[in-house]
Amino acid sequence: MFSCGIVEDEPNAMERMKRILKEIDSSIDILFESYNCEDFIEKANSIQPEVLFLDINVGDKLIFEVLGKLVYSPHVVFVTAYDEYTIKAFEEGAIDYVLKPVSKERLSKTIERISKIGVKKYSLQYYIQQLSKLPVKHGDEILLIEIKEIIYLEAENRTVRIITKDGRFECSTPLHTLMNKLPATDFIQVHKSYVISIKHISKIKKWFQGSYIIVLDNGDEVNLSRNYKPEFFRRIGFKE
Structure with missing residues (x-):
């Protein structure tokens, strides 16, 4: 069954x-x-x-x-x-x-x-x-966003922003629902409000009191939450 x-x-x-x-x-x-x-x-x-x-x-x-x-x-x-x-x-x-x-x-x-x-x-x-695309409801339309173009997703209140190489799109679909539609080999959650593409990481900067900032290849910076840090480092093959 x-x-x-x-x-x-x-x-x-x-x-x-x-x-x-x-x-x-x-x-x-x-x-x-x-x-x-x-x-x-x-x-x-x-x-x-x-x-x-x-x-x-x-x-x-x-x-x-x-x-x-x-x-x-x-x-x-x-x-x-x-x-x-x-x-x-x-x-x-x-x-x-x-x-x-x-x-x-x-x-x-x-x-x-x-x-x-x-x-x-x-x-x-x-x-x-x-299709290698993510279907996203955007107003009265359903957009098909190229997954390989997605740099990261950001949740704020009831809105999720999808940041790509070509622009930013907003939708009301919960962050974890969108994440579940993305390939787990390429995307990882690094904060309760952020899911990023591993392929679009530029560098990782050490911050205050053992915290880290992830710099993406469009220049945007995302906080790495302590709760997600162990799994993130395991995925990228880095031992702190």
């Missing part, structure tokens, strides 16, 4: 979710389970299951705070006891929003939805890759 990962900070709820999934379809491959956000990101990026079932309130964090660290684009299903995050969830690209307590009947509808849209999602990803 498909592979999945589950994020849930309540052990009983985790076991219930796993049991119901297997009752619906025993071929569903549960590749990992996580009880906190940090472990979730590490496992998800390493294992990359096709579907993520995510609780929203995980420990002392909201799962939305870490979604931007995903380096690939899975189907996301939010499973929560709260209904106030519905709009936010679908803005983040969710394919379903399931309220607790989870029932077999309700989750069966989710599984059916995943099955129906699976091929469509693959086809969209496939054609985007073939």
Whole structure:
């Protein structure tokens, strides 16, 4: 059927979710389970299951705070006891929003939805890759921006700016949603507000108290956040 990962900070709820999934379809491959956000990101990026079932309130964090660290684009299903995050969830690209307590009947509808849209999602990803362009809603238009021309993306409030060699474009699509459409081998998040193209890095400057500034080949400078520094240096092959 498909592979999945589950994020849930309540052990009983985790076991219930796993049991119901297997009752619906025993071929569903549960590749990992996580009880906190940090472990979730590490496992998800390493294992990359096709579907993520995510609780929203995980420990002392909201799962939305870490979604931007995903380096690939899975189907996301939010499973929560709260209904106030519905709009936010679908803005983040969710394919379903399931309220607790989870029932077999309700989750069966989710599984059916995943099955129906699976091929469509693959086809969209496939054609985007073939075009080597990023589709971006810009006002009443959909722009197709050459991925190789993108230098970096900058998020500010509800707006994301896409900076290319030829200009700057603004859209309301969340930063992590755009990042998930970009090739993970070429782009990396270096700050909660910035995703950059590794190919367009000019140099890296040491700054105050162990911080760094990344200079891009158009001359723009981007702060390297401490939270993203270890992964960034690992990706560029530099040992601090």
